[in-house]
Amino acid sequence: MADFSPTPTPTSRPSSPLPLDDVADTDSHLTIETKITPRELKxxxxxxxTTPNTRRSSLQSHTSMNGPLYMQTSNNKVLIRRVKRKGDGTIKSLTRWLLDNQIGLSFNLIALIFLTHLFIPKARPHTLKFFTLSYKNPQSGDYAIGGDDYHFIAFCIVLFTGLRAGLMEHVFAPLAKQWGLNKRKDMTRFSEQAWxxxxxxxxxxxxxxxxYNSPSFMNMRELWTDWPNREVTGLVKAYFLGQWAFWLQQVLVIHIEERRKDHWQMLTHHFITISLMTASYYYHHTxxxxxxxxxxxxxxxxxxxxxCLKYLGFSTLCDVMFGMFMVSWFVARHVFYMMVCWxxxxxxxxxxxxxxxxxxNNNLKGPLPIPEGWNHWVEPFRxxxxxxxxxxxxxxGFLYTLLGLQAITIFWFFMIIRVAVRVLRGGSADDPRSDDEAESEEAEYEYEEAQPLEEEVGVESIDLKGWERRSGVKRAASSSGVNLPGHSDRKELLGRIGCEKQVE
Structure with a gap:
């Protein structure tokens, strides 16, 4: 506590802090009390x-929530604002545990299936469905479709989940760190794109x-010939079911990754893609x-x-690849795609x-008249x-669904064009379609009273003249008996001696 005055006289604590403007109107008796919090000297x-001017200060509000995030006031008390931690429910805790153990869970499940298949012969007819294709026709060598295909899809989902998490954590993230990416967010984004x-x-x-090996290569009309053929080759079936599993797993992935600002467009895109794949598979339009x-x-x-090139800092190569990405997007998704729709x-x-x-296929009857109602439209799925x-x-049905998917890609393409314009103006290529995160939810805060440490400070410890010399602020005239150097810049002075209370 530092007290400097001509003669010691008792002082009374005002009911509220005195504004700086009122200091200039008082006599030479001035007491400065400093409080040191864990962060700042305040x-x-x-x-x-008490003077007539101090009465005016009592009319001011005793509560100020306009200070910094770490220091605000309420009833003349310094408050500390902290982010309020929300309690995790059972489902959220379970979800976090599953995400943290993706690799172990995935490969343990796969190992369990193989071990069960090897050591329990009676279970083999069931376990075999998970890692082999079902419904093979011995006469033709091709495969029909059916409900057992979902076992293979489930196996692929677990496999993709384990491969994704394993490669991201043990291959791509170490490579990113070795190549100079140190921020966790950049390493995660790089790993996601590398996968x-x-x-x-x-x-x-x-x-x-x-x-290339199908009759429809470069001939759109051949897409519809030889229908219905209720069997496909093994490679076609494996490819189709693998892609189907990947898109189902992508629905989980966009909820695992940090939510992005086009989350709902992405989710809609995934559901439309899955619906089209399901319908084309069961209606034999592979x-x-x-x-x-x-x-x-x-x-x-x-x-x-x-x-990936952007994260690694290869800006020129990134711009080149982004240009190729734009060309391929327009040609594939808006030219050839619309040719398929046509x-x-x-x-x-x-x-x-x-x-x-x-x-x-061995005993196919038809075409027969289409029956009344809607049951026959869902019959292929059952x-x-x-x-x-x-x-x-x-x-x-197919055309409207494909055009709905086209509408989403058109929306994304306009966003991509904006990036291209920015590149042409000298900026960098940064796809806004999916790499920008959505605004985080507004945080909730809780307030607690700061417990300051009081320390006596002698007059010799306050080097106001030194501060004036360093800051270059000229002395301002004062009508009181106390001259505060640099008083014309009140906020800068308060910040220098440790008080960061907001002064209007």
Whole structure:
């Protein structure tokens, strides 16, 4: 406590802090009391004898919530604001535990299936469904479809989850750190994009191979011939079920990753994609399904590669890859994609027979008249050998769903064009479609009274002249007997001696 005055006189503590403007009007008796909190040195009170001007200060509010995040006042008490921790419920805690143990859970489940298959012979008819394709026709060597395919899909979802988490944690993250990425967020983003690059670099060439060896290669009309064929080759089935599992797993991934500002567009896109794959698989339109996947996947090679280059600091290469990404997006998703939609509208109804078919490939009957009602439209999902029908309704269903997916990609493409314009103006390529996070939810705060440490400070410890010399602030005239150097810059002075209370 430092007290300097001509003669010691008793002082009375005012009911509220005295404004700085009132200090200049008081006599020479001035007491400065400082409080040291764990963070800052703060001046709490400027005490003077009661004057008419001090009465005016008592009319001011005793509560101020306009201070810094770590120091606000309420009833003349210094408050500390902290982020309020929300209690985690049982479901949230379980979810966090599952996310933290993705690798162990995934590969332990896979190991359990294989061990059960090896050591429990009676379980083999069931465990075999998880890692082999079902419904093989010994006569043709091809595969039909059915409910047991979901075992293989479930196995692929678990496998992709384990591979994704394992590669991200033990391969991509160490590589990112070795290549100079130190922030955890950048390492995570790099690892996510590297996983997508690996996945699409495998499945896109496989899809191109299947399309190249199909009758529909470079011939849209052939997409609809030889229907209905209720069997597919083993490679086509494995490719289709693997892609189907990946998109189901992607629904989980976008909830695992930090939520981004296009979260709902992404979720809608995933659900539409899954719906189209499900319908094309059960309605035996795998040719057009493979073509759509090939057109979509080429874009998802350039985009993750561009993002990885961005995180590694290769700005020029990133811009080049972003340009290739834009070209591939427009050509594949807006030109060739619309050509497929046009073929659905123009060719499908003329090439495919209208009516319903029943039975398997060895005993196929039809076309028969389409029955009344709606049950026959869901029959392919329930019974692989039941009614399989085609009419204008099927054309409309596929076409409208594909156009809905096109609307989402058009929305994203306009956002991508904005990035291209920024690049042409000298900026950098940064895809706003999916790499920008959404605004975080508004945090809740709790307040607690700070417990200051009081310390006596001698007059010699307050080097106001030294502060004036260093800051270059000129002395201002004062009407009182006390001159405070630099009093014209009150906020700067208070910040210098440790008081960060907001002064209006």
């Amino acid at each position: 001046t709490d009170w400027l005490k003077t004898p 997508l690059l690996v996945y699409y670099s495998f499945f896109w060439p496989l899809g191109v191979y299947l399309y 040719r057009v399904g493979i073509l759509i996947l090939v057109l979509m996947d080429i874009v998802d090679i350039f985009l993750p590669l561009a993002k 073929s659905i509208w123009r060719d499908a109804i003329h090439v495919m027979p209208i009516g319903c078919f029943y039975g398997n 019974n692989p050998e039941g009614a399989l029908c085609f009419s204008q309704t099927v054309v409309y």
